[in-house]
Amino acid sequence: MSLDSVEKLVFPKTPYYDEVLNLVLNNTQKGIVFTNERNEIIYVNKTFTDITGYSFEEVKGKTPKVLQSGIQPSNFYEEMKREVLENGYWNGTLWNRTKNGEIYLQELEIYAFRNKEGKIENFLGIISKFSEEEMVKVSGSLDIEYYDPLTSLPNRLLFEKRLHSTLQLLKRIDTNAALIFFQVQNYHDINETYGLLFGDLLLKRLAKRLENNLPMNSMLARWNGTTFAYIMEGYRDQKDIEKVIEKFSKILTSTFVINGISLNISVKFGVAMHESSQEMIDVCTFLKMAKKALVQAKKRDVLYCFYDQSMEMNGHYVIIESDIIRAIKNKEFVLYYQPLLTTDSKELAGFEALIRWHHPTEGLITPGNFIPLAEKSGLINDIGEYVFREACEQQVRWRKSGYGDLLVSVNLSMNQFQDDSLVNYIARTLQETGANPNYISIELTESSFSEDVENTIIKLKQLSELGITIAIDDFGTGYSSLGYLIDFPIHTIKIDRTFIKVIEENEKIEAIVRAINSMAKALDIKVVAEGIETDTQFELVKQLECDIVQGFLFDRPQEPKIIEQKWLANKL
Template sequence: MTDLSMLVHAKMPLAAWIIDIEKSNVPWCNDAAEVLLADSLDGIKSGQRLIGEALQKRFSLYIDALELGAILPFKWPYVSKDGSRYSVTGTVISLGNGRRGLLAEAHPSVSTVSLPASAIATTVPSTLMQVPDSPGLLTQFKTLSFATFYPHGELIEASECFVDVFGDIQHIRDLFAVTGAANSFMRRIKRQDCLSQEIRLTSKQGVRWYKVEVSYHHSTNNVYLLTHDIQEERDHEVALYRLHNYDNLTLLPNRNLLYQQLESALVNARKRERQFGLLYIDLDSFKVINDNFGHRIGDELIQRVAERIKTCIPPRACLYRLGGDEFVVVLENTNAIDELEEIAESIMQNASNTYLVANMEMMITASIGIASYPQHANDIDNLLKNADAAMYRAKSTGHNLYFVYESHMADNIDAHLTLGGGLRKAIDEEQFVLHYQPKVRLCDEEVVGAEALIRWVHPELGMISPDQFIPLAEESGLILPLGEWVIRRACRQLKEWRESGVAPLKLSVNLSSRQFMQADLVDMVERVMQETGVDPEYFELELTESMLMTDAQQSIDKLHGFRKLGLTLSIDDFGTGYSSLAYLKKFPIQTLKIDRSFINDLGLDSDNDAIVKATIAMAKSLNLKVIAEGVETRTQFDLLSGYGCQEVQGYLFSKPLCGEEFLRYVNSQNVVAFA
């Protein structure tokens, strides 16, 4: 039974009436009910309360728990004045404005149990004692949105509430934004007689969602319509759906929708023998920005990154945010892994442009892992896992790189997690040592300095290279105590060399991105130098271009702080970052270090030769010293000498050496090794 039952039963001898439980009254009844409840209605007019309190509480319990249109799970008896017995059923209906009531129907019964009539009926206004088809009946309902229509859709009558909601309509098609929808709706009504559905109608407030209950009666040849506004319910459902399936910060679909698409892609790929793939993206050193600038700046940067990635991927690719600084791009129906690699290259190329965040120009790159079905996995979980492993390989190798998954990478990620568990213990137990790679002056091939490089001497795994544990230290925040240990140990080593009579050598230490963003970094370095008593003239800090460009203005301020201490500053891996000449002039640096990638093919690649010569010429014009790293052949050495490079380091002269080996090398290489 639906909310239209009152209208349906108006033409039937079955007695029907509405009970407003909350107000304890009867807002409507049909003629049959008026006759049946005659005695009760007389009592109502005298002001008596005719619904017992116990029954009222029982009614309230059920109408709150049941859905609209549900029938109460019990019946109650009723005996009329002439002794006829009835079994009364109740159906939950809407009274409008979120209120509910009951539609009561009296069915002839042989039951011997009876209740007094006063237990059922309640007050009913005499003005409502009319036949439902009589003109003016519906207009007296204040809270229910009713209307009746002729078979072809012309309006017969509407309640006041209906008119307030939909206006002075003349035809049922006026309720629909599209006339065709109205015609289809009418055809369905005539076929089904009764219809209940949720549909969008045009109201005075605009197009909104309504639950409509409609009945077509052949006896009257009329259509009875009741509407209930459910727009707020729909909005709530949409809000819950978005909350569950979309990232609140970037508005990108989240992990839930990612798995749904991957499940669908897997089914389609298996059915049609197609391929699909994904890119697992993790931002480089994002935790540094979050920790040093705050989460508000970090959130804004994440939004800018998401917007840019969307411009880098093809229209048929989908971008998801997994949370934090992790994203996934899914591309279905791929023909080759090259398509996924092209997307990765596009994302990396766009990282060369800075992000304007809170009036700061910030730069951040990403490490990307690629995996494809069916080459790299036959199920979703392993596909994601393998793309993640490829991403970790890219992150451990360097920044702004991508790797396609290979089987050995799964072992690497297991090792990555194993090392992560022991890193804090290693710092506490000082399981680290420094090795030193000599820096050689080209004009006389004498050792004039060294670069300090950290190594982890694991008690079980042996010597571990920094490529494996530095990313772990960056992610966990342990890079800060580890970086301080490196600076303190390097300063002590420099002091020991001087005290042992070694000729003055300049010792350089690399700063990580996270370490450089440390708020008290300058103070910490000053404190360590004072504690160790090292001469700042012989201590150098190496920083990368991308590190400096994360926040160029703050970098300039920090570099000037180091210069006040008397330290030398060098830009490491020059040529691989994206610093502009305008900023290069503002940075108070003394040295440019040409990245090994430009040295490898020196003499073999004319482009590399041109870049190296231009870099050296530019450095000279800015009064900067130039060091080339990765020099492995005499040809490279001779070319660099001819181009005017001042210093080199690389395996042509020596690999990184422990402290004792380095001293022996200096002693054998230099003409004057001791003062």
């Protein structure tokens, strides 16, 4: 749509033309902002003031940048500008900030007006602010990467952008902000007792309860797992924050009734505060402070803790997207290897390659602390390509050291598997490194397989034709496991560790594992039992005739040098 396509209505130039025009503009429900060729504001209507809190005198001569929230990236505005200059029109949804700091969602239309020579002389902006109900509906369809699919709350990526916006506000006006992390403490027990689907329902109910009780100038996000993050602006003192925590605690600890089952949860809170008068901090530092306070609340077994300097030596590192980008660039990721053993003789059958992060200040960071963010931010493919290449190169190094060809199993994420360039990348990497594809296994979770069964089969067959072994990881946790074995060229299945964990106490789980083994043998598929931690578990999976075992009972993931000393020295 452009200005040329707008139906033109000619209003008669009567003596009261200006009065009528002013009356119309100030009684519309949409905000109007008019700027000159330099995008400096020369007119706003009453609704603009109602929406933004800014009077004309306060914004006259300024650009609409005064409204920016900091949530949209700079390239968002660059693309907006390009489209307006090229097409004379832009329409979209974005987050802006009012004079008093409130973040709001709006729809914006921009028109460019050109003179007879084709030069832009003015811009017209038409603003529509969404109501709270409309905001809930629209935000879910804005950009799926910014919202948690389970709870529909903002995720950590959007929350970090909002946090950046809050800290920028503290630079401009005299106010303050509190960042609160809180975590459900007994969620694991609930999952163990009632199952994962029950736990998911609980998190949905929890999020809905809180959403209905959020004050203005705040945002609640699902950070990860059972941890949530909350930012509030403009509190009076610490007692205000304590009241919010007590309110949240009361809401969350009230009895939940799910599928006729009543249960209660417990929560812990960690709080960091910052004021305009204090030295400016960045998003990463603010997050660290609140996370450290949460750690202390759990250690002291109290409802909440406020951050103070004494916690500096005791906190957990909070990872943000820029940390991962730097780690990829500086090659801080490394591979550890965990042995796979034959069940009948405990002979070495190969290794699973597992990524670790050697952080320059925080030491070794396990994948559970950075892989979820890498997946959401789109960096998982970069990490995955590094893992596959490094695993291939390690296989070659071991061969050249005289250990022979050793099976190396590599995990692929859903994003990697669904990338159209995957097969070409793997084929090229095998050729460039000289790795033996017959001793490379790719582990995929069931979620990696798209609904497009035909394309999935084609891709798996292409990988198999390269000589690579295909394994399904966490087998049994999805709903379509049996269908995969029939339709797809699968060579190995790895029984989910949650089955192994309870196999000693649960006869039904034992029966399921026995059935999986019987079916796999009929289909000529090998079975790996992972997560073996006790001798009893090992004896059970041995009786059930699993082919391969893996777990802490035999060894933890280790660096290549330690692997060579413990597992490969006798091969020379």
